Amino acid sequence: MTIELRSVTDDNFVEWREAVRHGFGQQVHPDDIARLRNDRAELDRLVAAVDTGSERIVGTGGADSYSLAVPGGATVPMAGVAYMTTSVTHRRQGAFSNMMTQIHDAARDRGDIISGLWASQSHLYSRFDYGLAVNSYDWEIDPSFGAFTHSPISPDDESDAHVYFVDADEAAAMLPGIYEQMHHDTAGSVDRNAGRWRYELFDDERVRGGASALFFAICEEGGEQTGYVAYRMRRLGDSDMGTLEIVEQVSVTDTAHATMWRFLLNFDLVGKITAINRPADDPLWWMLSDPRRLNRISHDALWIRLLDIPKALEARTYNANGRLKVGLVSESQPAVAGTYVLDIDDSQASVKKTTDKPDVVMTPADLSAIYLGGVTPGPLVEAGRIDAITTGSLAKLHGMFTTDSAPWCAHYF
Missing domain, CATH: 3.40.630.30 (Gcn5-related N-acetyltransferase (GNAT))
Known part of the structure; x- marks a missing residue:
């Protein structure tokens, strides 16, 4: 049995949508299939995992195109990941991870800086470097x-x-x-x-x-x-x-x-x-x-992953000036691991990689969690998720990333 990722077209959209709802234990009304196709779905952002033996869709995924507001008032392009299911008959065969990889790669190629999602199961997405950014x-x-x-x-x-x-x-x-x-x-x-x-x-x-x-x-x-x-x-x-x-x-x-x-x-x-x-x-x-x-x-509520870390960090504003070296460790994204220097002046950041030793070390998931200001770094340090290495680095990290109001995502997707 082989699972192959394929594009979603008008020819297989009905089967794909039925597979999505089946994955959540629901039947779907035919009119709702047409409504999704006409008002929401972007075919070129959808993916189907197909069992090549039966030619049936056994996994689904995709993204919607959004603009995400970040601290300071700017907006950045975001891939709103959704429709993620794997049939119980084909679990633990790599379909889910492969679909997530394809969705992220395609989003990056389109110029999305961030991907976001509402998690049906909260334990699933940290391994893909998503952080819980909005409660x-x-x-x-x-x-x-x-x-x-x-x-x-x-x-x-x-x-x-x-x-x-x-x-x-x-x-x-x-x-x-x-x-x-x-x-x-x-x-x-x-x-x-x-x-x-x-x-x-x-x-x-x-x-x-x-x-x-x-x-x-x-x-x-x-x-x-x-x-x-x-x-x-x-x-x-x-x-x-x-x-x-x-x-x-x-x-x-x-x-x-x-x-x-x-x-x-x-x-x-x-x-x-x-x-x-x-x-x-x-x-x-x-x-x-x-x-x-x-x-x-x-x-x-909203979980996010920074697809382009320098651009994402440079898109928002900060509440304190200064320099901080942030070390990232990631098993799922070896290419983003390393140390990033944030130089913040007049609330704006410039970001570049360095070979210097970091002031703080965390995963991309935890950087994503604090990115919108809804999560402060102190509890993550106490939980053993962020390592504050140099003296004063936690206070500096907190001062930079804190915001005057909590983030909120009114739109569920």
């Missing part, structure tokens, strides 16, 4: 405990911020502009093109899981749209204290954030509000009079 939270709160003791909007504030409902067609026109503002202001976020917005806002009854159709509301300040929420309602009857399920909530100002959450926590006939994938440093916790009532469950 997020899932929330649950009884809105009767939604009183604020603090808010960026003072009682004397004459802000005209207000919230109003829009229908699905209006939302499709308004949400992308607000999201784009957030994207450029938020490290760790990725862009959404028109096709991805159609894919995200698809709301056929079969994707609702028994809940309502999507509702949409917009926050507006001074004639500018500064926030939105998309949510569903789940209730048994008109008098049932139902659940308001927030699918996505984005704000680009503190006023919009406070206004939108005051709106959400004021609903009648709602016994529970849930929200998925909230930022690690979202201020709502600090605004509530009884923050313990906001139940928060942390989970890993």
Whole structure:
């Protein structure tokens, strides 16, 4: 039995998509295959692992093209790795590793500086030098405990911020502009093109899981749209204290954030509000009079791998100037092993390799973890993942890579 990597074309796309969903234990609706093909998938970025004996697809993988925001406001091209499966009948035969290698090589050839993914299994990707760069939270709160003791909007504030409902067609026109503002202001976020917005806002009854159709509301300040929420309602009857399920909530100002959450926590006939994938440093916790009532469950979100280490390090800004020599050790990427000198002046870095001894030593995975500022190096030193060799090197590493706010990736892919 031989496994061969092949391109995905329109001739085998249906089989490939069915294999992807089969790998996650799901059947796929024919309309969803067409929707993926039309609105999201890039055929030249997909790969199929084929059993040459049966000519069946037994492994799948690929990437979507994204722009990733990094600290300082720049964006860099990123390969959003997705669709990764291997059939249980063909495990541990090298298909997964070979597909990952092909995806990374192709991404590098296209000019991608970083690759990123949301991991279905968190133990899989460190061996490919991915680091967990973004954590997020899932929330649950009884809105009767939604009183604020603090808010960026003072009682004397004459802000005209207000919230109003829009229908699905209006939302499709308004949400992308607000999201784009957030994207450029938020490290760790990725862009959404028109096709991805159609894919995200698809709301056929079969994707609702028994809940309502999507509702949409917009926050507006001074004639500018500064926030939105998309949510569903789940209730048994008109008098049932139902659940308001927030699918996505984005704000680009503190006023919009406070206004939108005051709106959400004021609903009648709602016994529970849930929200998925909230930022690690979202201020709502600090605004509530009884923050313990906001139940928060942390989970890993975006994992990244630096495909071009010098370009990636030079793309972001830093909070401290100086020189630091970073040693990288890697079994999976021998070509990137070595010592890199970061010379940072006026928040910008120049990076080159050197034969000098390093100040700190780590794997590319751990460099990726601290890259966006969501993970500080101290715990990685304490965990034995980063070795601070020279005196003061940990403080210097922390000062350079720390950021004023946590990264957030609002878009799951």
